[in-house]
Every structure is written in C-alpha cells, then in structure tokens.
Amino acid sequence: MKQGMMKKLTAGLMAVSMAVMIGGCGGTDKAPAKSSGAAKMGVISYLTGAGAAYGESIRQGLELARDEINAKGKVKIELVFEDSKGEKNEAINAANKLIHKDNVLAIMGPTLSSEMFAIGPMVNQEGVPIMGTSLTVEGITEIGDYVFRNSLPESAAIPQSIKRAKAKYNLKKVAIMYSDNNDLAVSGYKTIQQTLKEEGIEVLGVETFADKNTDFSAQLTKIATLKPDAVMVAGLYQEAALILKKARELGINVPVVGNNGFNSPQLIKSAGAAADGAVVASPWFPGKDDPKVKKFIADYKAKYNKEPDQFAAQAYDALQIMAIALEKSGSNTDRKKLREQLAAVKDYDGVTGKFAFDAKRNPAMDVNVLVVKDGKFTELK
Amino acid sequence: MEFLLNPYYLQMAMFIIINAILGLSMYLTMSTGQLSLGAAGFMSIGAYVSALLTMKAGLPLYLAVPIGGAAACLLAAVIGLPTTRLRGIYLAIATLGFGEVVRVVILNLKVTNGALGLSGIPSMSIMMSKAFIAMGLGDGLGPLSVRQLGNLSVIVILALLLVGLILFSVRLNNSRLGRAFAAIKADEYAAEVSGIDTRYYKLLAFFMGAFVAGIAGGLAAHITFFIGPKDFAYHRAVEILLFAVLGGSDTVWGPLVGSFILTLLPEALRFATEYRSMIYGAILVLMMAFRPQGLISEETIRYWRTKLLAKKAVQQEEISGGTN
Numbered sequence: 160m161k162q163g164m165m166k167k168l169t170a171g172l173m174a175v176s177m178a179v180m181i182g183g184c185g186g187t188d189k190a191p192a193k194s195s196g197a198a199k200m201g202v203i204s205y206l207t208g209a210g211a212a213y214g215e216s217i218r219q220g221l222e223l224a225r226d227e228i229n230a231k232g233k234v235k236i237e238l239v240f241e242d243s244k245g246e247k248n249e250a251i252n253a254a255n256k257l258i259h260k261d262n263v264l265a266i267m268g269p270t271l272s273s274e275m276f277a278i279g280p281m282v283n284q285e286g287v288p289i290m291g292t293s294l295t296v297e298g299i300t301e302i303g304d305y306v307f308r309n310s311l312p313e314s315a316a317i318p319q320s321i322k323r324a325k326a327k328y329n330l331k332k333v334a335i336m337y338s339d340n341n342d343l344a345v346s347g348y349k350t351i352q353q354t355l356k357e358e359g360i361e362v363l364g365v366e367t368f369a370d371k372n373t374d375f376s377a378q379l380t381k382i383a384t385l386k387p388d389a390v391m392v393a394g395l396y397q398e399a400a401l402i403l404k405k406a407r408e409l410g411i412n413v414p415v416v417g418n419n420g421f422n423s424p425q426l427i428k429s430a431g432a433a434a435d436g437a438v439v440a441s442p443w444f445p446g447k448d449d450p451k452v453k454k455f456i457a458d459y460k461a462k463y464n465k466e467p468d469q470f471a472a473q474a475y476d477a478l479q480i481m482a483i484a485l486e487k488s489g490s491n492t493d494r495k496k497l498r499e500q501l502a503a504v505k506d507y508d509g510v511t512g513k514f515a516f517d518a519k520r521n522p523a524m525d526v527n528v529l530v531v532k533d534g535k536f537t538e539l540k
Numbered sequence: 541m542e543f544l545l546n547p548y549y550l551q552m553a554m555f556i557i558i559n560a561i562l563g564l565s566m567y568l569t570m571s572t573g574q575l576s577l578g579a580a581g582f583m584s585i586g587a588y589v590s591a592l593l594t595m596k597a598g599l600p601l602y603l604a605v606p607i608g609g610a611a612a613c614l615l616a617a618v619i620g621l622p623t624t625r626l627r628g629i630y631l632a633i634a635t636l637g638f639g640e641v642v643r644v645v646i647l648n649l650k651v652t653n654g655a656l657g658l659s660g661i662p663s664m665s666i667m668m669s670k671a672f673i674a675m676g677l678g679d680g681l682g683p684l685s686v687r688q689l690g691n692l693s694v695i696v697i698l699a700l701l702l703v704g705l706i707l708f709s710v711r712l713n714n715s716r717l718g719r720a721f722a723a724i725k726a727d728e729y730a731a732e733v734s735g736i737d738t739r740y741y742k743l744l745a746f747f748m749g750a751f752v753a754g755i756a757g758g759l760a761a762h763i764t765f766f767i768g769p770k771d772f773a774y775h776r777a778v779e780i781l782l783f784a785v786l787g788g789s790d791t792v793w794g795p796l797v798g799s800f801i802l803t804l805l806p807e808a809l810r811f812a813t814e815y816r817s818m819i820y821g822a823i824l825v826l827m828m829a830f831r832p833q834g835l836i837s838e839e840t841i842r843y844w845r846t847k848l849l850a851k852k853a854v855q856q857e858e859i860s861g862g863t864n
Contacts, residue, residue, distance in 0.1 A: 207817050242816065247764060247771055248555060252807055255548035276659035276766035284666075284687075298659065340647050342655040342768065 197235035198491040200481065201257030203250055203268035203278070206242040213470050214242075214270050217292055219463050220474030221267060223455075228482045236482060243269050250274035251281070258285055264485075265289065265497060267477060272296040272342060279306050288498045292477040293470050295419050296346040300520040305498055307520045309477045309511075311442045313347045313419055316526055318354040320440035321391070323528040323539055324416050325358055330389050332361040333416075334382040336375075336402065337393035339367040347393035347418035355391075363387050372398060375405045383409045393418040399437075400429035407433040414438050414530070422469050427534055437531045438539060442511040443469040444527040446536060455510045476509035483507060545684070550691040554763050556803045557698040561756040563783035563795030564705050569749035570789040571718070572742050573725035575632045578619065579753045579780040581639030582612040584772035586754025587761040588652055591661045594762070601664065605758035612754025613747050615642075620746045624739065627728075639777050647769045657768025664697075664762045665690040698759065705752065709792045721745060753780075786827055788834020797836050 202221060205214035218240060225236050239261050241253035250269050257263045265288040269275055272294045282289045283303030291299060291308040295316070300306050324330060335351055338344035355362055363385040366378035379402070382390060390406065392399055392415055399421055406415065414436045421439035430437075445456060445466065455475065459467040467475075484500035485491075505515035517523040530539040543549070562579060569576045590608030593599040599607070623634045646652045669690030672678075680686050712718045720741045723731040732738045761767045779802070787798025805823065809816045827835070 207814065240813065241810065242813065244817075247766060247768070249806065251551060251764060252548070252555070253810075255551045256807075256810065259546045259548040273657055273766060273768045273770060276657065276768075277764050280660070280663065280765045296656065340644075340655050340769070342657065345655045 196491070197229075197237040198265075198485055199237050199239060199261060199263045200478075201254075201261060201263035201266040201268075202238055202240045203243050203253045203257070203266060203270075203274070204240060205245045205270035206240070208244045208246075210245050210270065213293060214245075216468050216470035217268070217270060217474040219459070220292075220467065220471035221478050223459055223462060223471075224475045224478035224482075227458075228478065234482050234485045236478070236485070238267075239263060243271075243274055245271055245274070247274055247277040250278050254278040254282055258282065258287055263287070264491060264494060265481065267292060267474070267481070272299060275299055275302070275306075279303065282306070286494055286498075288494060288501055290477055290481065290501070292474040296342060304520075305494075307501055307516065309480060309514065309522050310473050311440075311522055311524065311526065313343070314350045315521075316440040316442075317347060317350045317418060318357075319526045320416055320438050320528050321351070321354045321358060321360075323440075324389060324414060324438050325360065327539060328389060328414050330360055332363050332385075332387055333389045333391055334363050334385055334387040335365045335391045335393075336378060336382070337365075337367060338370050338372075338395070338398060340369045341395065343420065344393040344395070344418065347420075351391045351393060351418075368394070368398060368402075370395060370398065373401060375402050376409070379405050379409050379411065382406075383411050387413060389414045389416055391416050393420070395420040396423040396426040396429070400426050400434070403430040403433040403437060412436070424466065424468060424536075427531055427536075432534070434531045435533065438528065439536075440526045440528050441469060441536075442522075442524060442526060443472040444529060444536065444538065446538075447527070449510075451508065452510050472510050476507075476511050476514065479509060480504050480507055480514065545688050545692075547688075547691060550688075550695060551763075552804070552807055553695050554698060556800055557695070557702050558756050558760050558763070559780075559783065559799035559803045560702055560796050561705060561759070562753060562780045563787065563799035564702075564709060564792070565749045565752035565756065566780055566784040567709065567789060567792060567795045568752060569745050570784055571712075571721045571725060572745040573728070574624065574742060574745065575628060576635045576746065576749060577632050577774075577777045577781060578616075578635035578638050579749065580772045580774070580777035581635070581642040582616060582750040582753035583757035583760070583776070583780075584639075584642055584646060584767075584769075585612040585615055586757030587767050587772070588646060588658070588757075589754075590758030591658050591761040591767060592651065594662055595658065595660070601662075601667065601762060605755055605762075608758035609751045609754035612757070613751045616747050616750030617743075620743050620750075624742045624746055636774060636777060639772070639774060643769050643772055646772075652769075655769060657766060657770075658761075659766045661761050661765055661767065663765055664759075665694045668693045694763065701755075701759075706792060706796070713792070717741070717744070782824070784834070786824065786834060788831075788836040788840075790834070790838045791836055791841060793841070794834050794836040798834070801835075 204217050205211060221238060225238055228234060228236055239257060241257060243250040243253050257266055266282060267290055270293050275291055275294055279302035283305045286305060288305050291310060293310050294308050295310055295313045297312060297314055299308055337348035364382065366382060368375060368378060390413060392402055399417055403415060416438045421437055422441045427434045456467060459471060484497055484504055487500040488496040490496055502516055502520060507514040512525040515523045528539045529536040565579055586608035589611040590604040593604040593607060594601060619638045623631055626634055647655055669686050672686050672689050678686060681689055720736050723736055724738050724741055728738055782802055783798040784795045786802060788794030805820055809819050812819055
C-alpha cells in the first residue's frame with residue numbers, strides 16, 4: 160500500500176518537474192522584436208548568490224535610467240533581466256537565451272569579469288553589442304569590437320590614486336598587501352607594482368592574504384616593522400575594513416591606498432574611525448557639487464530608499480550612453496549601427512563625470528581620488 | 541527544426557552532455573561503494589591541462605583532451621593510493637579536501653594565471669566551423685549555416701562520446717570487473733573473504749572516475765572560452781554529487797537522468813526570476829524526501845521492465861487469441 164503511494168507521488172513529482180521544464184522551453188520568436196516600439200536590451204546580472212548586492216545595485220541603476228529615458232520619450236527601452244548567479248555557465252546560458260530567444264538588441268553586463276571572458280567571444284561573434292558596467296580587470300575590450308565597458312579599469316584608476324597620494328604625502332617607500340585568490344585583487348596588485356616602479360617608489364615588502372580571511376596580524380606586524388610611508392592594499396571591502404582596523408591597532412597610522420574594493424560606503428561602516436586615511440580612486444563621488452549627481456541621488460533615494468553606490472551610478476550612466484547611441488542609430492533592430500554609434504559616443508556628461516569611449520572601447524573619463532576623512536569620502540587635493 | 545537549431549538550446553545540450561559525463565564519472569567510482577567528492581578537482585586538472593596544451597603548445601583537441609584525462613588519472617594515483625583505504629564519509633572528506641588543494645595550487649601557479657583564470661581558450665565549435673569552411677562549406681550546408689554546422693558537429697561528437705561511455709559502463713556491469721565492483725559495494729569484507737582484491741578494484745574504479753571527469757573537464761574548457769579556479773570550487777563537487785544522489789547511483793541511468801534534470805531545471809525556471817533558486821531548492825528537498833534512493837533505482841528499472849514485458853505478453857496473447 161505504502162509502496163504504491165510512493166510510486167504515485169514520485170510519478171506526480173516527475174510529471175510536475177517535466178511540465179515546468181517543457182513550459183520553460185516553449186515559445187520562440189525570431190527576428191529582433193519591435194512590437195511595442197521599444198528597443199529590447201538584455202541585462203545579465205549577479206542577482207542571486209554571494210554577490211547579489213552588486214547585481215541588485217546594477218539592476219536599480221538601470222531601472223532608474225530606463226524610467227527616465229522612457230519618460231523623455233526620445234527612445235523607448237525595454238529591459239530583460241537574467242540572473243547569472245555569478246557563475247560562468249549560467250552567464251553563458253543567460254547570454255544565449257537573450258540573444259537567441261529574446262532577440263535583444265544589445266546586452267548590459269555581466270557583473271563579473273570572469274563571466275565576460277566566458278560570454279564575450281560568443282556575443283561578439285554574434286555581432287551583439289555588449290557593455291559591462293562593473294568590469295575593472297584588464298583585457299575585457301580586447302575580446303572583440305562589440306565589447307564595451309563604461310567602468311574604469313583598475314589599470315587606469317590605481318595609477319591615479321598612487322600618483323595623487325605620492326604628491327600629497329610625499330611617498331618614498333611603501334608596503335603592499337593583496338588577496339591572492341581574488342582575480343580583481345591580483346590584477347590590481349600587478350597595476351600597483353607597475354605604477355610604483357614608474358613613480359620610483361621603493362617597495363619594502365609584499366604580503367598576501369585570501370578572501371574571507373579575518374586575521375591579518377601576522378602580515379601587518381611584519382609591515383609595521385618596515386615603517387612604510389604608506390600601505391597599498393588590493394582586496395574587497397570586507398577584508399580591507401579588517402586590515403584597516405588591525406593596522407591602526409598596530410600603530411600603522413600611514414595612508415592606506417586601496418583598489419576599487421575600497422570604493423564602498425560599507426568600508427567606512429565596517430572599519431569605523433580606522434578608515435580615516437584610506438585613499439581610493441573612483442569615478443563615482445557622491446559628494447560632488449554637481450546638480451546632476453544630486454538629482455540622481457535624490458531620485459534613487461526616493462525610489463529605493465537607500466544611497467546609490469558606485470555600481471548603481473555606473474549602470475545608470477551606461478544605459479544613458481546606450482540611449483544616446485540608440486537615438487543616433489535611429490533603429491531598434493540594427494545591432495551594427497548601434498555598435499558604430501556607441502563607439503562614437505563622446506562628451507556625455509553623466510553622474511560619474513564627463514565620458515567618452517577611447518579607441519579601444521574603454522572609458523576615457525575623469526577620476527576622482529578620494530580620501531576618507533572623519534568617516535566620509537572627501538576629495539584628495 | 542528552427543526551434544532545435546537555436547544556439548541557446550544547442551548550448552544547453554552541450555552542458556547537459558558534459559554534465560552527464562560527469563555524472564557517469566561519479567557512477568563509476570560509486571559502483572564500488574566509494575563516495576568520492578574529488579570529481580571537481582579531477583575535472584579542473586583535465587580542464588587546465590588540456591586548455592594549456594591547446595593554447596600554449598598548439599596541440600590538437602583530440603590529443604589534448606585525452607592527455608588531460610590521463611593527467612587527472614595520474615593525480616588520482618597520487619591521491620588514491622592513500623585514500624582509497626578510507627571508507628564512507630572519511631573518503632568523502634579526504635577527496636573534498638583534495639579538490640580544494642588542487643584549486644589552491646591552481647590559484648597560486650603562474651602557468652594557470654592564478655585567480656585571473658585562463659581566457660581565450662579556443663572553442664570547439666569555432667574549430668569545427670573553421671574545418672567546415674576549409675572543406676568548402678563556408679556557405680553552410682542546405683538550410684544550415686556554418687556556425688550551426690559547427691555547433692551541431694560538437695554535439696554529435698559529445699553525444700558519441702557519451703554513448704560510448706554509457707555502453708562501456710553497461711558492459712562493465714555484466715563483466716567480471718563489474719561483478720567485483722558490485723560485490724565490494726554490497727559488502728567489502730565479504731568480497732575480500734571471497735578472494736576479491738578489494739584495494740585493486742577500488743583503485744581501478746577511482747581511476748576510471750578520475751579519467752572520465754578529466755575528459756569532461758577538458759571538453760568543458762573548450763566550449764566555454766574561459767576557466768578560472770572559481771569554477772571548480774567545492775560547490776561544483778557538490779553539484780556533481782547531486783547528479784548521482786538525485787538520479788540514483790544504483791544504475792548507469794540514474795546519474796544520467798540526474799544530470800539531465802539538474803542542468804535543465806535552472807534554465808527552465810528562468811521565468812521565475814528571483815524565486816528560481818528557491819523553487820530549485822524546494823524541488824531537491826521534495827525529491828529527497830520522497831525518493832531518498834534517487835529517482836532511478838534497480839527496482840524502478842525492474843518495475844518498468846516487468847510492466848512493459850507484461851503488456852507485450854498481453855498483446856501477444858490477444859493477437860494469438862484473435863487468430864484462434
């Protein structure tokens with residue numbers, strides 16, 4: 160009797176899961192859709208999983224921009240969101256679905272550089288423009304002519320912060336710490352080394368740590384004995400905050416120059432007073448005295464009831480740039496024209512400053528070098 | 541036809557076949573009752589070795605992938621000799637640890653490009669497309685474009701490989717080797733007393749699993765353009781284990797069904813957006829609650845076989861009854 164029930168239940172379960180699958184696979188519409196007169200943009204974002212906070216910020220920035228663009232009415236944009244879970248295979252599936260099932264005009268995203276390395280060649284081969292809004296490692300736009308990014312690569316941001324810090328604090332010898340199991344941090348470390356060499360700053364020592372480490376006393380004790388003029392750190396904000404705390408505890412009160420991982424309000428929240436003296440280069444500076452920035456922050460707060468971060472700001476600008484190119488291309492379906500117009504975008508004045516694509520489809524834009532002072536990001540002058 | 545040729549579905553088919561091969565690798569090791577969580581580690585060895593061989597040494601794929609598998613096998617010898625003495629959960633923990641060690645080593649090597657991973661790995665379908673163009677099929681064949689031809693040929697190659705492996709596994713079951721595996725799985729001590737060299741057979745199963753996982757890794761690297769250490773973290777090991785647990789590890793078909801469902805399910809659930817992972821998790825919990833032995837067990841196969849045979853018998857009786 161019980162056996163029979165089990166069998167029925169199993170059969171039922173299998174039937175349900177099969178039905179779900181078949182339902183999910185149904186429906187294909189060919190040729191870029193233009194039913195509503197809106198240009199269909201796909202978005203691949205890290206919406207669930209450990210890094211969902213980044214993906215969520217990006218989604219909100221994009222949605223805010225979409226609503227503004229559609230309200231203006233020059234062009235209409237429809238966003239199709241797909242989750243990548245921060246995984247390569249999921250991102251590949253998402254990209255394939257967006258291109259071949261939803262027939263999107265262009266793709267925004269993905270969130271992680273590793274995802275872009277996996278989908279970029281395929282998307283480029285299909286001739287679909289793709290723009291990363293949060294990719295900072297080297298070699299992204301080298302994938303192909305259809306690959307763009309509006310996020311500042313670390314190779315452009317870090318030298319700025321080191322140069323400005325050198326001028327301000329008269330740096331002669333420094334120590335470096337970086338997370339050796341994080342692709343962003345390793346890439347950042349390489350840039351730091353190169354910049355220090357170019358600037359003629361002596362490297363006293365290099366210490367490594369790993370993501371999710373919580374104890375940095377061994378590395379920092381060593382660094383403290385070297386008496387550097389500053390410490391360069393490449394990592395994510397979680398570890399960076401702990402490093403700052405421990406460093407101050409050990410009496411290392413020199414400036415700490417960070418990579419893009421430092422670029423988060425969370426850093427100040429977690430490190431507290433220890434964050435003072437942290438230096439980072441950022442395209443996004445919420446304290447900027449610019450009506451555009453103020454309006455963006457106010458609108459974002461009104462809609463999502465929180466402060467926009469760097470990811471939201473960059474995503475917002477990215478879609479605005481897309482809209483400019485879309486308007487100039489005059490077509491909701493022509494991917495090639497859109498690519499040409501995107502590459503030609505210049506003099507866009509966004510919330511992250513003046514923007515243009517350089518010849519390699521990387522952003523050519525101003526960088527703000529920020530320093531934490533009394534628990535707030537302020538411009539380092 | 542148009543529907544089936546959509547690159548989205550072709551890509552999914554590739555992932556399904558790769559995962560099915562991984563499921564088989566799990567089955568091969570589990571057929572001696574060994575619970576190994578090293579598949580992700582062996583997969584990463586296969587992936588990195590074959591990717592480096594095609595990228596840096598310019599080796600053709602048909603050589604690079606088997607060499608990747610052999611490298612995984614070699615490492616299985618290093619790890620297998622001491623660990624196959626372990627049983628049950630202890631082996632699981634040791635192999636899980638091994639997977640993490642491999643990942644950390646890859647993370648710190650220069651040749652693997654550390655945390656940045658290897659990008660720009662030559663893609664199998666582009667290679668095939670180029671081969672078709674060289675054969676003078678640049679304009680495609682009939683209604684098929686050259687890119688579709690490339691994708692389809694990759695699927696055919698992968699499918700042939702999978703069918704070969706399935707045949708091998710089925711054949712194995714009925715061989716002296718398979719009987720020894722089954723005996724060890726049922727009761728290791730009894731098997732040893734009956735004169736089976738349990739250590740030899742357990743190692744052999746471990747090697748076979750590692751080789752197949754290495755092959756799967758090499759193939760996966762050449763259809764995704766990019767591999768990084770993050771792809772082979774412990775969650776990957778658990779995912780591969782799930783193929784066997786959900787599908788059932790008693791028969792060859794269990795892990796195959798498991799990998800098929802678990803690869804398709806996340807894609808099929810895309811319409812549910814944020815709820816996707818929740819529904820996925822709920823389905824797993826339900827499956828485990830109602831089918832702890834996995835979807836396909838030996839009883840399932842026996843049940844359907846007798847049912848189908850009974851039906852045939854009834855039909856035949858009816859036919860013969862009709863002529864009377």
